[in-house]
Amino acid sequence: MAKVVVITSGKGGVGKTTSCASIGTALAMQGHRTVLIDFDVGLRNLDLVMGCERRVVYDLINITTGEAKLSQALIRDKRVDNLYMLPASQTRDKDALTFEGIELVINELKQEFDFILCDSPAGIERGAVMAMYFADEAIVVTNPEVSSVRDSDRIIGLLDSKTRRAEQGESVRTCLLVTRYDPERVEHADMMSVQDIEEILAIPLSGVIPESQAVLRASNQGIPVVHDSESDAGQAYMDMAARFLGEDRPMRFIDFERKGLFSRMFGGRR
Amino acid sequence: MKRLRSFFQKEACPSADVACERLKIMINQDRMQRNQPEFLPRLQSELIEVIRRYTQSDQGDIQISYHNLPQRTQIELNVSWPATRS
Numbered sequence A: 001m002a003k004v005v006v007i008t009s010g011k012g013g014v015g016k017t018t019s020c021a022s023i024g025t026a027l028a029m030q031g032h033r034t035v036l037i038d039f040d041v042g043l044r045n046l047d048l049v050m051g052c053e054r055r056v057v058y059d060l061i062n063i064t065t066g067e068a069k070l071s072q073a074l075i076r077d078k079r080v081d082n083l084y085m086l087p088a089s090q091t092r093d094k095d096a097l098t099f100e101g102i103e104l105v106i107n108e109l110k111q112e113f114d115f116i117l118c119d120s121p122a123g124i125e126r127g128a129v130m131a132m133y134f135a136d137e138a139i140v141v142t143n144p145e146v147s148s149v150r151d152s153d154r155i156i157g158l159l160d161s162k163t164r165r166a167e168q169g170e171s172v173r174t175c176l177l178v179t180r181y182d183p184e185r186v187e188h189a190d191m192m193s194v195q196d197i198e199e200i201l202a203i204p205l206s207g208v209i210p211e212s213q214a215v216l217r218a219s220n221q222g223i224p225v226v227h228d229s230e231s232d233a234g235q236a237y238m239d240m241a242a243r244f245l246g247e248d249r250p251m252r253f254i255d256f257e258r259k260g261l262f263s264r265m266f267g268g269r270r
Numbered sequence B: 001m002k003r004l005r006s007f008f009q010k011e012a013c014p015s016a017d018v019a020c021e022r023l024k025i026m027i028n029q030d031r032m033q034r035n036q037p038e039f040l041p042r043l044q045s046e047l048i049e050v051i052r053r054y055t056q057s058d059q060g061d062i063q064i065s066y067h068n069l070p071q072r073t074q075i076e077l078n079v080s081w082p083a084t085r086s
């Protein structure tokens, strides 16, 4: 059975697109047929993070309006088998996307894929609701910051009320992904801890991605950071995907280790 | 071990703790608003009107809070007014 998973947050710039690209890549590496849908109409970021921007011909809206077939719009990943993406439209007309159109596309994708990851736009309005509406599961991406946690709680409220599952009296399985986490600042009590966030939001934690220079390096090159298996963020995304598939892995990169000279010289790359 | 550093630094209140406190209050309010019935704002303003007809309460002396209990829904009404000595 195909699973539809929305990656959502409320607040913008917290790492949804970064997470969608890396988790999707990791799922495909495990052999799961995976497709990523960019719902961020007008911005189109996911193809940049995936490094396939020059191969975009058709987009999500072209399919829903019948201008293109799904097979024409799907972009096959160059690096990983089983991985495809569906770009967002550059149009400024955000109403061009309809629930009916999306339902048709998702139903068609369900025939071909195991996982359909929906990269949500920011906000708690129509665009975000559209990205989550058909979801079976949700990954709520949160930064350790007041406005981000608050928006995540609002998004959790929408997942509980504005999705098709909610309307049918079922629930969307929801988990928490804390990104841009800085254990040193947490140690200094300048940043909320994962435990604090988990307690406030009251949904199960499924991953912590540290603040990492590897993320910018990866997005500069258009290679999802999970490919950088030396990096902390890359490893954290691998862990996250494994947990998402039901594996039990301990959280890493959540404790601050004061670096001695030795580990500074030979320790893992940041 | 947690926040050992801040303990020694004797900061007035670590900023992360302030963040948590503010969040808990905000999110409680958000959740309350999310779950409350549509008539609640009208009920609230009518209650306030009636209460003020009888007491010398300020708007701020009347607190109405809304709770979702497992089996029931509850509003809690707290009213105070200046003491009148006879």
Ligand SMILES: Nc1ncnc2c1ncn2[C@@H]1O[C@H](COP(=O)(O)OP(=O)(O)O)[C@@H](O)[C@H]1O
Pocket: A009, A011, A012, A013, A014, A015, A016, A017, A018, A019, A045, A122, A179, A180, A181, A209, A210, A211, A212, A213, A215, A216, A219, A233
């Ligand atoms: N773990 C991280 N460490 C450092 N920078 C990050 C991390 N996650 C995301 N970023 C950066 O934050 C910015 C926003 O990320 P993005 O994934 O586009 O967020 P969103 O899709 O939620 O708007 C990007 O510049 C990205 O490189």
Ligand SMILES: [Mg+2]
Pocket: A016, A017, A018, A040, A045, A119, A120, A121
């Ligand atoms: Mg994005």
